[in-house]
Amino acid sequence: MPAQQSPSEPVRPPNGLRAPDPAATSAGDVIAERYALRARVGADLRAGAEFWRAEDTVLQRDVAVTVLRRLPVDGTPDPDSSARAEDMIVRALRAGCFEHAGCARLLDVLAAGSRGMPEDVLGAAVTEWVPGRSLAETVADGLIRPLAAARMVEPLAAAAEDAHGHGLVLGCDHPQRIRITPDGRAQVAFVLPRPGLTPADDVRGLGAILYTLLTSAWPLSGSDAARAGLAAADRPHGEPPAPSAVRQGVPVELDAVCTGTLGIGGETASGRVHTAAAVRAMLDEVVAEDDRSALFPPVHDGTSTSPGDVWQDRRRDSGTKDPDRHRKLLVGLGVLAVGVLVVLGYLGVQLGALFGNGGGGPAIVVGGSATPGQDNRAAPPTPGVAIANPQARVFDPVGDSDNAARVSRAVDGNLTTSWATAEYRQPFPALKPGIGIMTSFVSVEQLSRLTVQSPSDGTVVEIRSAPSENAQLGETVLLAKQTLKSGSTTISLADSQPVEHVLVWITKLGGGGIDNVTEIDELTFYRADV
Structure with a gap:
């Protein structure tokens, strides 16, 4: 926690950013002389909390800041707000050692009176910024497939189960505290839940998030829904209807999760769900069953199929085409045709040599001239075949x-097409030891080489084998190290052992100065000839 500041000591925010107004917070303010507020993304009024996307001006990265403000009551400060904020800060400090993939990592906790804190700010907590979209942005594009919604909520339910086991609550009953990552996981992005919350509130929150992903409507507080930009669920009989009554194709298990956690049907209704562990177990079973039934056509759930789906809806407009996929298909067919011609030509040469006269007639030569006394058969192809479709x-x-x-x-x-790192103003390892791409094959492969297409001259990569796709860096084994040149760089892996997971670990970015970034157009792994 930052050192305390004497009342007479002036605040000197870094990088020329302005000091905060003692009576308010707004975009451009700097908290604790370090965290510059960039955009307010939400608020939990019952907790007196504002949610901000901010910049850590020391490490030059995006962070999420939850700011506690005094709660106005009839235009005057709430006398209980200080005690409420103090309780929330103490609970945040207790949660400092808790880490889970379903929650943004807590980086800093700031109490009232800390150096560079506005007078009206009673505390703040800083977490990693969760990239992706808010809950409202996620459902704005239309209905989400029920199984995709289950996969989104599953890691959040696991986080709630773990937190409750440590005597903590997440505060996931507020829609603006949740964000959906680019790979489709719901995470608690903003911390400092209000005092008085219990694990039961988290369980209701899990059901509310799943309900929203299924129906695009928030089933709890209507005022929270309005502030989050979500529709409030209809309550024709005093409570929201089950998701299956709103849309077709909702599995009975997901219907049960929502109705059981939200108490739809009353406290006496059968199937009441009381714990996050029960939610997580039910979602795990739904996801596992979906994996087991992947070979069967899915039940129609009100959403249209996408070009990459195995099972296509015949009612889909046949005139809708994916130009990029069509182009790739043509390229693939062209490559296949060339490969067939090469194989036929090679077979023709071998058959000619086998059935031709043995009287020392002229040798059949492809692409060169015959030399007496030498074997003029075609040279073997370059070792290795490219491995298609790695993850x-x-x-x-x-x-x-x-x-x-x-x-x-x-x-x-x-x-x-290409992937690129973020642009770093300082080279590795100032901000982090490195960044990489973990690739996984369908099965164990014996590799011969890797080619890297990249315009980022000077990038240094380490090629490492990994025991699993979720392995830690310390569990990987170095196979090769190479400095990339602009264009194509070939890295030999001929001496490596068979692997299923390979990490391309970038330890030095291209560029320099304050523009450190590496772009990779293509990674191509080649299988060794056996």
Whole structure:
């Protein structure tokens, strides 16, 4: 926690940013001489909390700041707000050692009177910024598939279960505290839940988030829904209807999660869900069942199929085409045709040599001249066949997974698409030890080499084998290290052991000065000839 400041000591915010007004907070203010408020993204009025996207001006990265303000009552400060804020700060300090993939990591806790704090701010908490979209932005584009909604909420339910086991609550009953990451996970992005919350409130919040993803309507506080930009769920009989009554195709298990957590049907209704562990177990079973039934056509759920789906809806407009996919298909067919011609030509040469006369007639030569006394058969092809369709995700143990939604472009076989890191104003390891791409194959592969197409000259990469896609950096084994040149760089992996997961770990970015960034157009792994 920052050192205390004497009343006479002036505040000197960094980088020329203005000091905050003692009576208010607004965009451009600096909290604790370090966190510059950029955009207010929400508020929990019952907690006296404002949610801000801010910049850590020391580490030059985005962070999320929850600011506690005095609650106005009839135009005068609430006399209980200081005690309320103090309780919230104490609970945040207790939660400082709690970390889970379903929650943004807590970075700093600031109490009232800390150095550089406005007089009207009773405390603040700083967490990692969760990239992606708010709950309202997520449902704004239309209905979300029920199974996708279950997968979104599953990690959040696991986080709530873990938190409750440590005597903590998350405060996930407020829609603006939740954000959806680019890879489709719901996370608690803003901390400092109001005093008096219990694990039961978190359980209701889990049900409310799932209900919103299924129906695009928030089933709890109507005022919270309005401030979050969400529709409030209809209450024709004093309580929201079950999701299955709002849209078709909702699995009975997800219907049960929502009705059980929200108490739809009253306290005496069967199937009441009281714990986050029960929510997590039910969602786990739904997701596992979906994985088991992937080979069967899905039940129609009110959403249209997308071009990448295995099962396509025949009612879909046949005139709708994906130009990029069509182009890639044509390229693939062209490559296949060339490969077939090469194979037929090679077979023709071998058959000619086998059935030709043995009387020392002229040798059949392809692409060269015959030399007496030498074997003039065609030279063997270059060792290794490219491995198609590896999976990829951003590997960033201490950051926010730079441009995670675009990482598949680095392995899509298309040199016109690319993935790039964020732009860092300081080179590694000033802000983090590195960043990488974890690639996974369908099965264990013996590799011969890797080619990296990149315009970022001077980038240094380490190629590391990993025991799993979720392995820690310390569990990986170094296979090769190479400095990339602009264009194509080939890295030999001929001496490596068979692997299923390979980490391309960037330890030095391209560029320099305050513009440190690496762009990767394509990673191509080649299988060794056996």
